[in-house]
Amino acid sequence: MKRKVSLKDIAQKVGVSIALVSYVLNNKKEGRINKEVATKIRDTAKALNYRTNQIAKSLKTNRTFTIGLIVSDIANPFSSSLARIIEDEADKNGYTVIFGSSDEDAQKSQKLIDTFINRQVDGLIIAPVDNSIEQIKYLEQEGIPFVLVDRYFPELKTSYVTIDNFKAAHEATTYLLNSFYKKIGLITYQSKLHNLVERKNGYLSALKQHHIEIKKNWIREVCYNNAREGVEKAMSSLLLMKEPVDAILFASNALTTDGLRYINNHNIKIPEELGIVSFDESDALDLFRPALTYIKQPLHEMGQTATKILLENINRNNKISQIKMDGELIIRKSALPVAMHV
Structure with missing residues (x-):
């Protein structure tokens, strides 16, 4: 079996101390080490096919x-x-x-x-x-x-x-209201997770501030394990009720994807018949036309x-x-x- 390359081998090849090689390969004291020397050490380590002994490193650092x-x-x-x-x-x-x-x-x-x-x-x-x-x-x-x-x-x-989920949902709902949508639905998950609760609360707060009567049947919560079928039922309920919603805020990109599938299958015109805002973005959503308004997370x-x-x-x-x-x-x-x- 071929002998493993050591720090000593690299140090001898470059003509520096073992400690200096260790500092460079472990990204320590970078500001104090000459850049040309550091580059030479790394290039030599690569040429010699040096591999860090992770077991020894873990024993030494307890990490x-x-x-x-x-x-x-x-x-x-x-x-x-x-x-x-x-x-x-x-x-x-x-x-x-x-x-x-x-x-x-x-x-x-x-x-x-x-x-x-x-x-x-x-x-x-x-x-x-x-x-x-x-x-x-x-x-x-x-x-x-x-x-x-x-x-x-x-x-x-x-x-x-x-992110401030309350603020983001509030801003998205306010934008829809200022764009003259008055019956705004929300499709979210059945969950007590704080981020989703805050998205729902931000949506409700914006409706309340604009003196919109909040109707319980505008909010549809679907199960994680059966989201696709749940979103389909939610879309049908929101759009086929006596006074259908004119816009929908989706609480995640996955929910939006399922919602767009329903929209395409039922030839719903966006935004003429329904306004859409999504939480999050994705490459798949970018393929939808017209381009989706969405909340971008940093x-x-x-x-x-x-x-x-x-x-x-x-x-x-x-x-x-x-x-x-x-x-x-x-x-x-x-x-x-x-x-x-x-």
Whole structure:
């Protein structure tokens, strides 16, 4: 078996100390090391096919340099984009990310947390699911570094990164009202998660501020496990009632995708017959015409900030960081003012 290349081999080849090679390959003291020397060390390490001894590194630092990431569904564009951003930010800091999808199931979430802990990840970034508050409390009690992303539990004092969902939904609904839509429906999930509750509350608040009589049958909640069929029934109910809605706010991009399938199948004209606003964006939604008005979440900032907070916590900075960012309403053609298409 071929002998593994060591730091000593690289140091001898370049003509520098072993300590200097270690500093460069571990991205330490970068501001103090000559850039040409650092480049030469990295090039030599690559040429010699040097590989870090992760076992030795873990024993020395008591770390595995891995992060566990739990998202709702890695196939969803929101989750996959967020995961990639977190992966890139972690990689800049010498960490590898292990992914898992909870599928909005508390038992699966618990299984993933247990698996990641058993694999001795250094910390976790979690988009928590319904009924998982005890899982988060357990992580707190055990002193395991973690950050919640996209969702959080307001009753727990934990680090999180999310957007102001109330404000975003309020702004989207207000835009529809100012565009002369008066009967605005909401399609969301059956969930007690704070982000979805706040989206619903923001929608209701905007209607109330504009003195619109709020009708319970304008709000349709669908089950995660049967969302496609649920959205189809919700769309039928909202559009076939005696006084149908004239616009719909969808609480996620997945719900929007199911809603657009119904719209295409029933040849509903957008925005002439129905105004549409979506939470989140995706490449698939970009293919729909007319272009959709949607609430854009600052994914890069969310992913990078969540990763930075976690790494600080791993480094024994136990400060609680609670970050709420603003969403941005991207106005396009699916919810043009009524006067423009009458």
